[in-house]
Amino acid sequence: MIELVAPLRDGDRRALARLLTAVENERVGVDSALAALFPYTGHAWVIGLTGAPGTGKSSLVTELAKAYRKQGETVAILAVDPTSPFTGGAILGDRIRMRDLSGDKGVFIRSMATRGSLGGLARSTRDAIRVLDAAGFDRVLVETVGAGQSEVDIVRAAYTTVVIEAPGLGDDVQAIKAGILEIADILVVNKADRPGVDSAVKALRAMLELGHPASREQMVAHHGKMMQAEVPTSHHQEIWMPPVIRTVATEGEGIGELLAMIETHRQFLTQADRMQQLEQQHIQMELVDRVREALVKQLFTALPTETLVDVVSQVQSRAIDPQTAVNHLLAFRQVNVAK
Amino acid sequence: MIELVAPLRDGDRRALARLLTAVENERVGVDSALAALFPYTGHAWVIGLTGAPGTGKSSLVTELAKAYRKQGETVAILAVDPTSPFTGGAILGDRIRMRDLSGDKGVFIRSMATRGSLGGLARSTRDAIRVLDAAGFDRVLVETVGAGQSEVDIVRAAYTTVVIEAPGLGDDVQAIKAGILEIADILVVNKADRPGVDSAVKALRAMLELGHPASREQMVAHHGKMMQAEVPTSHHQEIWMPPVIRTVATEGEGIGELLAMIETHRQFLTQADRMQQLEQQHIQMELVDRVREALVKQLFTALPTETLVDVVSQVQSRAIDPQTAVNHLLAFRQVNVAK
Numbered sequence: 001m002i003e004l005v006a007p008l009r010d011g012d013r014r015a016l017a018r019l020l021t022a023v024e025n026e027r028v029g030v031d032s033a034l035a036a037l038f039p040y041t042g043h044a045w046v047i048g049l050t051g052a053p054g055t056g057k058s059s060l061v062t063e064l065a066k067a068y069r070k071q072g073e074t075v076a077i078l079a080v081d082p083t084s085p086f087t088g089g090a091i092l093g094d095r096i097r098m099r100d101l102s103g104d105k106g107v108f109i110r111s112m113a114t115r116g117s118l119g120g121l122a123r124s125t126r127d128a129i130r131v132l133d134a135a136g137f138d139r140v141l142v143e144t145v146g147a148g149q150s151e152v153d154i155v156r157a158a159y160t161t162v163v164i165e166a167p168g169l170g171d172d173v174q175a176i177k178a179g180i181l182e183i184a185d186i187l188v189v190n191k192a193d194r195p196g197v198d199s200a201v202k203a204l205r206a207m208l209e210l211g212h213p214a215s216r217e218q219m220v221a222h223h224g225k226m227m228q229a230e231v232p233t234s235h236h237q238e239i240w241m242p243p244v245i246r247t248v249a250t251e252g253e254g255i256g257e258l259l260a261m262i263e264t265h266r267q268f269l270t271q272a273d274r275m276q277q278l279e280q281q282h283i284q285m286e287l288v289d290r291v292r293e294a295l296v297k298q299l300f301t302a303l304p305t306e307t308l309v310d311v312v313s314q315v316q317s318r319a320i321d322p323q324t325a326v327n328h329l330l331a332f333r334q335v336n337v338a339k
Numbered sequence: 340m341i342e343l344v345a346p347l348r349d350g351d352r353r354a355l356a357r358l359l360t361a362v363e364n365e366r367v368g369v370d371s372a373l374a375a376l377f378p379y380t381g382h383a384w385v386i387g388l389t390g391a392p393g394t395g396k397s398s399l400v401t402e403l404a405k406a407y408r409k410q411g412e413t414v415a416i417l418a419v420d421p422t423s424p425f426t427g428g429a430i431l432g433d434r435i436r437m438r439d440l441s442g443d444k445g446v447f448i449r450s451m452a453t454r455g456s457l458g459g460l461a462r463s464t465r466d467a468i469r470v471l472d473a474a475g476f477d478r479v480l481v482e483t484v485g486a487g488q489s490e491v492d493i494v495r496a497a498y499t500t501v502v503i504e505a506p507g508l509g510d511d512v513q514a515i516k517a518g519i520l521e522i523a524d525i526l527v528v529n530k531a532d533r534p535g536v537d538s539a540v541k542a543l544r545a546m547l548e549l550g551h552p553a554s555r556e557q558m559v560a561h562h563g564k565m566m567q568a569e570v571p572t573s574h575h576q577e578i579w580m581p582p583v584i585r586t587v588a589t590e591g592e593g594i595g596e597l598l599a600m601i602e603t604h605r606q607f608l609t610q611a612d613r614m615q616q617l618e619q620q621h622i623q624m625e626l627v628d629r630v631r632e633a634l635v636k637q638l639f640t641a642l643p644t645e646t647l648v649d650v651v652s653q654v655q656s657r658a659i660d661p662q663t664a665v666n667h668l669l670a671f672r673q674v675n676v677a678k
Contacts (some may be wrong), residue, residue: 035660035663038661039657042659053391126661282646283379283651283654286661287365287647287661287668288639290665291665292492292631295638296627296630298669307342307510312619312622312626316615316618318381321377322373322622322625325626329630330634
């Protein structure tokens with residue numbers, strides 16, 4: 001695997017594709033390749049784009065990629081599908097819509113689905129972003145079907161997170177928004193030529209004011225240190241209030257504005273030590289995730305199948321409760337795994 | 340906490356509410372209470388209901404609960420919201436729709452949102468189901484906003500899983516279905532009075548045939564042992580082919596059929612050793628989840644903050660890669676945590 005890193009850096013697309021496949025399948029030897037390319041990461045601006053089904057995410061991502069290409073920037077699109085956790089082959093269907101982009105050497109498109117656990121997907125996504133980053137792409141667009149925690153995890157690997165909505169997607173869309181709004185740096189109401197767009201924008205703004213710190217006090221308390229470290233000159237420079245942008249992706253409307261806003265957010269983050277703080281948070285979360293997976297793997301590798309089967313059947317017969325079972329398993333580790 | 344178990348068993352609703360709050364907040368002492376009530380679990384039939392926003396889940400759950408009440412069965416509804424992972428208070432809005440049920444002693448409704456990690460929510464949900472089960476409810480309905488892995492995890496605690504769809508929810512709904520279909524025991528197309536219902540049902544059936552084993556061979560290979568253990572008398576008794584049911588929850592249409600189908604599925608599972616196998620799988624998954632959380636907690640509790648900060652900053656400066664960092668942290672555990 002490690003022999004693929006030099007060609008990757010030289011722009012070899014086959015080496016890139018092979019490394020991504022190795023990452024996706026958690027293949028042996030990929031760790032050394034990832035270690036070798038890691039020093040070359042940190043160049044790409046990673047943009048997460050998430051939205052519920054029906055919001056027109058794919059079209060928007062396509063238009064965004066086209067706009068970046070017009071500016072002469074190279075773009076990688078990573079389409080992550082966390083909704084197909086059981087089969088290997090996710091139906092990510094409308095890659096067809098991306099056909100406008102094919103044939104352009106400055107664009108690379110890749111779909112990824114869950115093979116095993118969701119933890120696995122979050123990890124593969126992070127590693128895939130690093131491979132694309134080290135390959136020299138200026139922008140990495142990570143597209144996910146949005147709604148639950150899974151998408152939130154994946155978006156956590158991005159620097160700028162764009163949440164996509166559309167008018168008239170049913171009545172309990174409200175419930176979804178509450179959670180997803182909190183991860184948004186930029187909100188897009190796509191399909192803005194449809195009826196109901198004004199009320200959708202209005203509802204989003206209202207929820208933003210609720211969810212996000214309308215009151216300064218709350219924000220200062222929340223971000224604590226960061227706030228005190230700076231001498232704010234204007235309201236806008238201290239905190240980032242997510243803007244709401246209207247687009248009609250299929251017509252290319254609003255794409256320029258979105259591009260400009262992503263750039264504004266990038267500049268906001270690279271001011272002061274914000275970017276460093278964000279990266280620190282990302283690394284911490286990643287280490288915790290990886291350690292968690294490694295620990296559980298260690299334990300269950302060492303644990304004899306009979307022990308596990310025995311403990312499970314004791315729980316099933318209600319002889320012991322689940323927490324007691326966990327304590328048994330952990331005690332086993334203490335004695336047998338470490339030393 | 341443990342003193343609440345006796346009143347819980349006697350039908351004391353205040354004890355029930357207090358235990359659920361303790362579970363939700365992972366309060367100290369709740370483990371002993373859960374251990375004490377665990378032997379009383381296994382009575383309730385746990386039904387998971389999941390669907391994308393706009394499918395009319397809440398109305399359907401309400402109607403289902405009303406139908407069970409008419410049969411004289413007691414019902415608990417647990418509405419789990421995994422989409423609000425950052426704030427404590429999820430906006431589960433339309434509990435109002437459930438007002439038809441309030442005032443009935445045989446119904447208990449409770450909403451739960453994520454406080455911490457998603458692992459935390461999956462765990463709290465399992466524990467809350469046990470509390471409701473031990474409280475003597477005949478049916479426990481677990482309702483979640485469906486789409487990602489989070490919902491899949493939660494539904495894994497159920498015996499019968501109902502996936503709810505509705506006509507005309509946008510064009511990339513297809514992508515969602517692929518994953519969620521595989522967890523469905525019963526499919527409901529709600530809002531069946533809307534245009535597009537026939538094509539929605541047709542599409543679902545087609546996807547079921549693709550995703551589910553249309554070919555017998557595949558199924559036999561998949562369920563291996565179970566299949567060989569029985570002498571099948573009819574196709575229907577060997578494998579469960581998820582049926583598609585049309586409902587108009589707001590009019591009460593199709594609810595009787597859904598109720599009957601849940602009962603048919605229950606009977607299917609309680610035949611042979613299927614129920615035992617399902618329960619074993621549930622317990623195994625739960626133990627793995629709990630052990631994972633416990634291990635990571637142990638490690639990070641023992642780890643000095645400076646060590647973590649130091650490792651993170653080494654990754655940030657690209658001095659070491661994430662996997663090497665993980666190895667450092669795990670090595671620390673080996674030396675310092677376990678003796």
